[in-house]
Amino acid sequence: xxxxxxxxxxxxxxxxxxxxFWCNPISGHATxxxxxxxxxxxxxxxxxxxxxxxxxxxxxxxxxFSAERLKGVDSTLKIQPAKLxxxxxxxxxxxxxxxxxxxxxxxxxxxxxxx
Amino acid sequence: xxKITQTQPGxxxxxxEAVTLxxxxxxxxxxxxxxxxxxxxxxxxxxxxYQGSYDQQNATEGRYSLNFQKARKSAxxxxxxxxxxxxxxxxxxxxxxxxxxxxxxxxxxxxGTKLTVNx
Numbered sequence: 119x120x121x122x123x124x125x126x127x128x129x130x131x132x133x134x135x136x137x138x139f140w141c142n143p144i145s146g147h148a149t150x151x152x153x154x155x156x157x158x159x160x161x162x163x164x165x166x167x168x169x170x171x172x173x174x175x176x177x178x179x180x181x182x183f184s185a186e187r188l189k190g191v192d193s194t195l196k197i198q199p200a201k202l203x204x205x206x207x208x209x210x211x212x213x214x215x216x217x218x219x220x221x222x223x224x225x226x227x228x229x230x231x232x233x
Numbered sequence: 234x235x236k237i238t239q240t241q242p243g244x245x246x247x248x249x250e251a252v253t254l255x256x257x258x259x260x261x262x263x264x265x266x267x268x269x270x271x272x273x274x275x276x277x278x279x280x281x282x283y284q285g286s287y288d289q290q291n292a293t294e295g296r297y298s299l300n301f302q303k304a305r306k307s308a309x310x311x312x313x314x315x316x317x318x319x320x321x322x323x324x325x326x327x328x329x330x331x332x333x334x335x336x337x338x339x340x341x342x343x344x345g346t347k348l349t350v351n352x
Contacts (some may be wrong), residue, residue, distance in 0.1 A: 149338075151339065158344070159342075159344055159345075160237075160324050160326070160342025160343050160344055160345055161278070161324075161340070161342050162342070163339035163340070166338070166339060174339060207276055209276075209278065211278070221268065221280040221283060222278075222280070222340060223280070224270075224277055224278035224279075225277065226275060226276050226277045227276040227277065229276070
């Protein structure tokens with residue numbers, strides 16, 4: 119079974135530029151999550167999708183971040199314009215269903231450096 | 234809201250010895266779940282073990298076991314017979330269910346513990 123795929127693995131941009139990350143979850147997984155992991159901290163949820171609907175985006179900085187999950191499969195997270203504090207690893211995760219002990223499977227992450 | 238505390242920024246252990254990584258949590262929910270994830274330098278979060286709040290026995294998965302003390306609100310990870318490949322960041326996490334947001338279920342993570350296994 120293929121894992122969660124993410125691209126690119128690394129990205130370096132200047133502040134005020136835009137950037138987009140792509141995630142393809144495990145086949146059949148209805149729930150998709152985007153987390154932001156700043157150096158030295160644990161991941162923090164940015165947005166959760168259930169199929170192609172948003173369940174939770176309460177911690178997404180909506181003035182600059184956007185995300186979509188078309189057709190309930192792969193997803194794109196965009197930052198426009200980027201700030202220095204957006205430097206972090208962006209992790210995508212998926213789970214079969216929400217609830218109980220269903221663990222989330224994580225992708226390798228995209229390491230973003232904003233200069 | 235749930236909160237996870239990991240007080241050990243770094244831990245060192247000799248190969249083949251056991252090590253305990255500490256995790257305490259805070260929640261007002263009667264039903265909750267606790268997870269441990271491993272994050273090697275490659276960056277991927279790898280699920281290790283899960284403990285439900287109503288589980289009667291401590292969870293075990295191979296060399297990993299969870300020392301769950303409900304009254305103390307602690308869920309420490311025990312790694313037996315450490316291997317060099319165990320060197321990584323380890324994160325404790327709790328499932329946070331937000332009923333008001335249509336059942337959002339996110340993981341709330343601690344800051345992690347960096348484990349180094351010495352040969």
